[in-house]
Amino acid sequence: MQGYKARQGISLQPLVAGSIVFAMVAVTVLLLLQGKQAAERLLISAGTDAAQQLSRTIDEQVRRLLQPAEVTLRLLSIDPMAEAQDMATRMDRLPVGFEVLDSNPVISAFYMGYTNGEFLLVRSIDDPSLRRRFSAPPTAVYMVQTIHRDAAGDLIGEWWFYDASRRLLERRSQPDYHYDPRTRPWYLDAAQGQDIIITRPYVFFTTREVGITLARTSARGRAVVGLDAALADLGPEMQRMRLTPGTEATIVSPGARILAYPDMERLLHLDTDMPRLPLLEEVGIPSLAHLFTMSPPVGTAVNFNIDGQTWYGIRMPLAAFPGSGTDILISIPGDELLADARRIITRQALLAILLVLLFLPAGWYLGRRIARPMKQLADRVGRLTEFDFTPTSPLRTRLREACHLDETLQSMSHTINNFLRISQTLSREKSLVNMLDSVLEQLVTSFRVDGGAIYLLDDASNHFQLVARYGHFQIDRSPLSSHFQLDAEDWQEQDAAIASIVSRTLSPSDALYTQVLRLRDGELQGFLVLTSPVDEYGVRRQDLSFRSFVEELSGTAAVAIETRQMFEAQKKLLDAVIQLLADAIDAKSPYTSGHCERVPVLATCMVERLNSLDTGPYADFQLSEEEMEAFRMAAWLHDCGKITSPEHVVDKATKLETLYNRIHEIRTRFEVLLRDARIDYWRGLAEGGDAGALMQRLTQREQQLQSDYALIAQANLGAESMDEAHLGELRRIAQQRWWRHFDKRIGLSGEELRRLADSPPDSLPVEETLLQDRHDHIVRWGERRPPVSRDDPRNLWGFDMSLPKHALNLGELHNLSIPRGTLTDEERFHVNDHIVQTIIMLNRLPLPRHLRPVPEIAGNHHEKLDGTGYPRRLNAKQLSIPARVLAIADVFEALTAADRPYKPAKTLSESLQIMADMARGNHLDPQLFEVFIRERLYLLYAERYLRPEQIDNIDEDDYLEIVRGARTPVQPGNTRDTAQ
Numbered sequence: 001m002q003g004y005k006a007r008q009g010i011s012l013q014p015l016v017a018g019s020i021v022f023a024m025v026a027v028t029v030l031l032l033l034q035g036k037q038a039a040e041r042l043l044i045s046a047g048t049d050a051a052q053q054l055s056r057t058i059d060e061q062v063r064r065l066l067q068p069a070e071v072t073l074r075l076l077s078i079d080p081m082a083e084a085q086d087m088a089t090r091m092d093r094l095p096v097g098f099e100v101l102d103s104n105p106v107i108s109a110f111y112m113g114y115t116n117g118e119f120l121l122v123r124s125i126d127d128p129s130l131r132r133r134f135s136a137p138p139t140a141v142y143m144v145q146t147i148h149r150d151a152a153g154d155l156i157g158e159w160w161f162y163d164a165s166r167r168l169l170e171r172r173s174q175p176d177y178h179y180d181p182r183t184r185p186w187y188l189d190a191a192q193g194q195d196i197i198i199t200r201p202y203v204f205f206t207t208r209e210v211g212i213t214l215a216r217t218s219a220r221g222r223a224v225v226g227l228d229a230a231l232a233d234l235g236p237e238m239q240r241m242r243l244t245p246g247t248e249a250t251i252v253s254p255g256a257r258i259l260a261y262p263d264m265e266r267l268l269h270l271d272t273d274m275p276r277l278p279l280l281e282e283v284g285i286p287s288l289a290h291l292f293t294m295s296p297p298v299g300t301a302v303n304f305n306i307d308g309q310t311w312y313g314i315r316m317p318l319a320a321f322p323g324s325g326t327d328i329l330i331s332i333p334g335d336e337l338l339a340d341a342r343r344i345i346t347r348q349a350l351l352a353i354l355l356v357l358l359f360l361p362a363g364w365y366l367g368r369r370i371a372r373p374m375k376q377l378a379d380r381v382g383r384l385t386e387f388d389f390t391p392t393s394p395l396r397t398r399l400r401e402a403c404h405l406d407e408t409l410q411s412m413s414h415t416i417n418n419f420l421r422i423s424q425t426l427s428r429e430k431s432l433v434n435m436l437d438s439v440l441e442q443l444v445t446s447f448r449v450d451g452g453a454i455y456l457l458d459d460a461s462n463h464f465q466l467v468a469r470y471g472h473f474q475i476d477r478s479p480l481s482s483h484f485q486l487d488a489e490d491w492q493e494q495d496a497a498i499a500s501i502v503s504r505t506l507s508p509s510d511a512l513y514t515q516v517l518r519l520r521d522g523e524l525q526g527f528l529v530l531t532s533p534v535d536e537y538g539v540r541r542q543d544l545s546f547r548s549f550v551e552e553l554s555g556t557a558a559v560a561i562e563t564r565q566m567f568e569a570q571k572k573l574l575d576a577v578i579q580l581l582a583d584a585i586d587a588k589s590p591y592t593s594g595h596c597e598r599v600p601v602l603a604t605c606m607v608e609r610l611n612s613l614d615t616g617p618y619a620d621f622q623l624s625e626e627e628m629e630a631f632r633m634a635a636w637l638h639d640c641g642k643i644t645s646p647e648h649v650v651d652k653a654t655k656l657e658t659l660y661n662r663i664h665e666i667r668t669r670f671e672v673l674l675r676d677a678r679i680d681y682w683r684g685l686a687e688g689g690d691a692g693a694l695m696q697r698l699t700q701r702e703q704q705l706q707s708d709y710a711l712i713a714q715a716n717l718g719a720e721s722m723d724e725a726h727l728g729e730l731r732r733i734a735q736q737r738w739w740r741h742f743d744k745r746i747g748l749s750g751e752e753l754r755r756l757a758d759s760p761p762d763s764l765p766v767e768e769t770l771l772q773d774r775h776d777h778i779v780r781w782g783e784r785r786p787p788v789s790r791d792d793p794r795n796l797w798g799f800d801m802s803l804p805k806h807a808l809n810l811g812e813l814h815n816l817s818i819p820r821g822t823l824t825d826e827e828r829f830h831v832n833d834h835i836v837q838t839i840i841m842l843n844r845l846p847l848p849r850h851l852r853p854v855p856e857i858a859g860n861h862h863e864k865l866d867g868t869g870y871p872r873r874l875n876a877k878q879l880s881i882p883a884r885v886l887a888i889a890d891v892f893e894a895l896t897a898a899d900r901p902y903k904p905a906k907t908l909s910e911s912l913q914i915m916a917d918m919a920r921g922n923h924l925d926p927q928l929f930e931v932f933i934r935e936r937l938y939l940l941y942a943e944r945y946l947r948p949e950q951i952d953n954i955d956e957d958d959y960l961e962i963v964r965g966a967r968t969p970v971q972p973g974n975t976r977d978t979a980q
Contacts, residue, residue: 021360028352032345048301048314054249055316055328058238058260062231062318066214068104069229070196073214076100077225081120082112082218087148090120097122098142098166108209110227111145112218113181117155121145125161136161137169147179181224190215190224200326201231201251201259203277210259210277231260238262244336248288251318254325256280256292287311287331303334310334373397373406380409390417419446422553432564436468439557440528444471447550449531455502456517456526456561464526471531502527515550517558525561528554578636585642593899600635602941603889606928607631607882609935617927621881626850631882634857638886641837646830654716654822658810663716666812669770670709672738677701708733712771718822727817734771734813741765755779773811781807788836788871797839800873804829835862836871853882861886865922876922884925888932891915891924898947907952908942916962926963933959 076082081093090112100110101124111121125131125143134143144160157177161170181187189197199213215226238249238260251260257277280289286306291313296302301314311331318326380392394410397403422442429435436454444452451471455464499514517525530550582596607628610618623631654663681698685691711729715722722730741764745756755776787794788801804826809815818824823831839859847854860883863869865876895914898905906914912933919929932938933956942951 020366024356024360028356032349032352048312052299052314052316054238054330055314055318058251058328059316059319065106065229065231066198066212069107069214069227072100072104072107072110073196073216073225073227076110076112076227077216078219082223082225083220085222087146090146091144094122094144094162095166097144098162101142106229108204108211108228108230110225111181112223112225113184113187114223115182115221116149117147117180117182118149119145119147119179119181134159137163139163140169142166145174145177147177186213186215186226187224190217190226193217200253201277204228204230236262244332244339246333246336247330248285248332249328249330250280250285250288251326251328252280252288252292253277258283259326287313287333288329291315291329291331312337377405377409380406380413384409384413384416422446423556427560430564430567432561432568433467435560435564437470440468440470443528443530443550443553447530452528452530454526454528457524467526498524499527502529513547513550515554517554517561519562520559525558528557578633581640581643582636585639588642593897595893595897596636596639598893598897598941598945599638599886599889600632601944602893602937603635603886604628604632605940606885606889606932606937609937610881610885610931613931616931618881618931623882627853627882630851630853631857631886633851634854634882635886635889637838637842637854638858638861638890639834639838640841640858641834641839644837645834654718662812663713666712666771667709669738670705673736673770674702674705676738677705708736712816715816718818718820722817722819730771730813730816734769736770737767738770739765739767752776771813771816773809773813777810777812777814778806779808779810786833786836788833797836797843797872799836799839799871801829801832801836801871832862832870835859839871853880856880857882857886861890863887865925869923876925879925881925881928884928888915888924888928891918892932892938892941896942896946896950898950905947905950907950908938908946909952909954912938912954912959913962916959919963920965929963930960 079093079096081090081096084090084093097110101107101122109121109123111119113119121144123130123143123145124141125134125136126141130136130143131138131140136143140161141164142162144162145157146160147155147157150156155178157174157179159170159172159174159177160168161172163169186197186199189199194217196214196216199215201210201212203209204211209230211228211230213226213228215224217224242249242262249262250258253259256279258280259277261283280292290304290306290311291302292315294302294304294313296313296315298315298317301312303310303312305311311333313329313331316328316330318328383390390413392410392413394406397406419442422439425435425438425442429438440452440454444450449471451469453466453470454468456467457463458465498516502512502514513530515528515530517527519525528550579597582600586593586596607623610621611623613619613621677698681694684694708729711726712733714720715726715730740762743764744762745753748756755778759775784807786803787796788799789795789803790800792799806826808826808830809824815824839855842855842858845854857880859871860874860879863872863874863879863883865879865884867873867875892911892915895906895911896908915924915929918924919926936956939951
């Protein structure tokens with residue numbers, strides 16, 4: 001709307017859709033973040049649990065290693081070998097020792113140190129490296145190392161080698177083998193108590209393995225039994241139980257020495273005489289070193305950063321070595337610990353993104369679908385603001401509020417649309433009846449009432465007549481009297497009383513609402529009757545808003561009705577004036593009597609028939625009601641220019657006729673000549689002339705004069721063509737002379753005197769020729785020269801006619817010499833000038849838009865398809881079908897008219913023969929002429945207007961063949977009537 005600028009905002013539909021999509025994305029992101037954090041916490045917790053489980057597993061593994069060793073140690077402590085005082089007894093118990101080694105692979109060796117300093121060690125040397133170290137036989141499996149005293153009491157060292165079958169392979173004396181077990185820590189510690197002692201892990205000198213020593217005194221205390229349990233299996237166990245590829249785990253002593261590590265052999269310092277355990281800071285494992293330095297609380301996972309990398313670590317005590325301060329240290333790279341979480345999060349993120357991408361269109365569609373009703377409602381409201389009240393289909397939604405709002409908008413739009421249609425009908429509909437029917441229907445529909453009716457006052461009967469009715473309700477159709485017994489003087493009170501009377505009269509059983517209609521001057525015009533609207537409970541109501549609106553609308557309707565009645569009255573008046581003009585033209589001259597009345601009848605009949613054709617060249621031809629009105633007006637006014645045509649020209653039945661037939665003047669002159677001949681006869685007799693000769697000459701002269709006058713009289717009729725012989729006779733007769741004795745300048749009008757001004761005065765008496773073409777016979781155009789020449793600047797209408805040199809030529813010889821008919825070229829122009837005047841007159845009328853084609857239709861009925869017609873020489877492309885129809889109607893009426901005094905009426909066959917020739921020569925439209933024949937329009941007209949003797953038998957095909965050139969046409973006779 002002009003001057004209104006809508007506020008810029010966000011559209012609801014993308015807002016809802018975007019909100020849903022945003023919510024989906026936000027929820028997805030939050031879930032991913034929460035999932036990531038939960039997964040990290042879960043993995044850290046799981047890592048902690050796994051580390052604790054690893055610690056427990058290592059501890060349990062140590063216990064599993066120690067428990068069999070302890071059992072074995074207890075058995076060995078009570079074995080006779082431990083109490084034996086001689087080597088033989090001890091050697092006899094070797095199978096028990098071999099069995100101990102075979103049954104417990106963890107035990108690498110067991111040994112017994114006796115109180116007397118003797119020593120016995122049984123070792124498994126199935127490892128080739130050990131055999132090489134001891135230079136043992138290749139098949140040796142067991143090795144026994146003994147230190148015993150000989151008879152002299154000296155200590156003797158020997159090595160014994162046995163194969164898998166426990167056969168002695170070699171006994172080797174080792175003089176340099178000196179070893180006093182009583183000085184070893186394991187012996188000293190075990191000797192102090194009865195329980196098993198366990199040493200801290202250390203590197204076995206012989207096997208270079210990390211292990212522990214278990215020792216215990218024998219049952220009787222004569223020896224201390226010890227065994228070495230290797231911890232080599234802890235490394236692979238720790239390797240197997242690594243949580244991630246980069247997980248670092250170790251068992252460390254309080255002095256930061258590594259007791260167990262997955263790759264322990266790489267860390268051991270074996271290149272010295274005394275192998276030792278490496279320090280944690282020496283092996284290049286920063287994470288474990290940092291964790292040891294941090295000394296976090298036992299069992300609590302901590303995270304720390306080394307060189308930009310996050311590590312998670314945990315410290316657990318090794319319960320298998322209680323009180324030893326030995327700990328298990330585990331460090332896990334954060335990237336590896338959380339790798340699964342990140343993979344899970346990545347997969348979840350990808351899955352979430354995929355789901356979001358999959359559901360994004362659905363969410364967008366769902367959001368738009370949810371908001372679509374509101375957008376549609378907004379669009380409908382927008383259309384209302386743009387004055388578009390076109391009914392729309394119901395909103396398809398399950399939203400109750402949207403449905404309710406849509407129903408309200410639909411109802412409002414429907415009501416406004418009906419009111420607009422009512423306004424349009426009141427302002428546009430030309431027909432009063434159609435306007436009332438349409439307005440009443442829209443009122444009934446808008447108010448949702450059962451029906452309604454409109455009564456208008458009929459001036460002729462002075463009763464209210466039912467002029468419009470719509471709906472289903474009982475109402476009395478009989479006219480209502482306009483005489484009401486009213487006591488009130490105020491119009492409003494009178495209207496209320498009239499409404500009450502009318503409602504009770506029309507339908508006593510129904511609740512009717514009656515609104516009185518009055519003209520602008522207050523005169524009673526009629527009334528509008530409506531059934532009362534029904535509310536939602538089925539009760540008829542007449543609320544104030546309903547009454548107020550009907551009252552306001554009735555005022556507009558009353559004005560519109562009055563306007564239409566005025567329009568119709570003016571239209572009737574215009575039609576009457578047009579018919580009056582046509583009747584005046586017809587009454588002006590008997591030569592065109594009835595022509596202006598009959599041509600519209602035939603032309604309208606022909607156009608209506610063309611409108612009804614659905615095949616042929618005119619199947620698409622269709623004139624609207626307004627176009628039909630214009631055509632009818634053009635048909636009635638097609639010869640309105642004849643009102644300006646001189647009657648003496650239009651009515652000229654003979655050649656010498658002007659305002660009267662001048663043949664009488666010529667006859668008088670012949671009388672004078674005859675009288676002169678007789679005077680000459682008597683004068684001759686008086687002078688003594690020969691009576692016989694004089695009588696003969698008189699008789700001859702009299703006969704000659706009779707013959708000459710008869711020829712002139714016949715020529716004056718114009719019924720025959722004038723050939724050169726006839727014209728020669730006329731010129732001969734014209735040269736006869738007579739004497740005029742009276743002045744021709746007296747008793748004349750001013751116009752006649754002006755024409756004689758250029759002629760010299762006559763000296764009476766004067767001798768003159770019998771037939772004269774005098775100078776004063778010429779009537780010049782002067783200021784009344786018509787603008788019909790193509791090059792005339794005053795020609796505003798496109799006329800293209802040959803203008804005669806003079807307005808009239810009244811010369812007697814000139815008129816009698818007309819080759820055919822009775823009209824001179826000047827007079828024929830005046831006859832044809834009626835169409836010029838028709839065009840000029842009609843173009844000067846302030847015609848409404850739909851009547852503007854009237855001058856073209858009315859003014860072109862004398863044009864020809866070949867471009868030789870008048871007044872504008874239009875060709876076929878420039879001639880409309882209505883103009884061509886009017887030309888056919890004009891010619892047919894002129895040919896068949898029986899009320900022309902100058903010619904007998906032609907029969908149907910004669911008229912159609914002439915018209916067929918004209919159609920063949922493209923003077924008339926051949927196709928329209930065929931329709932005129934085939935549809936037998938000529939017969940419909942003939943039965944109404946022609947005399948019975950004019951309606952003869954015809955063969956329609958003959959005329960159609962003439963039009964198509966199949967037959968030679970008969971030349972028409974006098975066609976003066978067709979020219980007019």
